[in-house]
Amino acid sequence: MPDELLRPTIRADVDLSVRPWRLMSQTYVAFFGGVIAVTVIAFFNARRLGVDQAKRRLILLVGGLGLIAAAVVITVLTADSTSSGLRIAIRVVAVVCCLILLRIQQPMDRAFQLRGVDYGSLWGPGIAAVIGGGVLEAVLLAIVAVTL
Numbered sequence: 001m002p003d004e005l006l007r008p009t010i011r012a013d014v015d016l017s018v019r020p021w022r023l024m025s026q027t028y029v030a031f032f033g034g035v036i037a038v039t040v041i042a043f044f045n046a047r048r049l050g051v052d053q054a055k056r057r058l059i060l061l062v063g064g065l066g067l068i069a070a071a072v073v074i075t076v077l078t079a080d081s082t083s084s085g086l087r088i089a090i091r092v093v094a095v096v097c098c099l100i101l102l103r104i105q106q107p108m109d110r111a112f113q114l115r116g117v118d119y120g121s122l123w124g125p126g127i128a129a130v131i132g133g134g135v136l137e138a139v140l141l142a143i144v145a146v147t148l
Helices: 026-033 035-048 053-079 086-113 124-147
Strands: none
Touching: 026 035, 026 086, 026 124, 035 053, 035 086, 035 124, 053 086, 053 124
């Protein structure tokens, strides 16, 4: 019978050649790009970290719920005559969604930190996600706002 103390706790099927991105850098993507952008980045980063498939699906579910919450915020704030806080409210929803996504990735990120390897750069993928995801989210939320 093998000793439980000697059983490895870090999974061996993680691709060590692909470096994940820093978790806190994803908050910039959330703030500037929105829910869709941060969900895409979190999903790919979770795959880089070796997060299991069930938790990656949970990331997509949280992103979908965050997008629904942003649509609800749009409908509530555009129903009033004052919509000055609309951008701030949408960013708050994106950052809260991001914090949940970071929590899902955190255990495997700690395991990555124990390896002593540097993180990858999020500049290129982050900017692409901010532009692509931000435009897509703006179009979807504009459609929601117009239909009401």
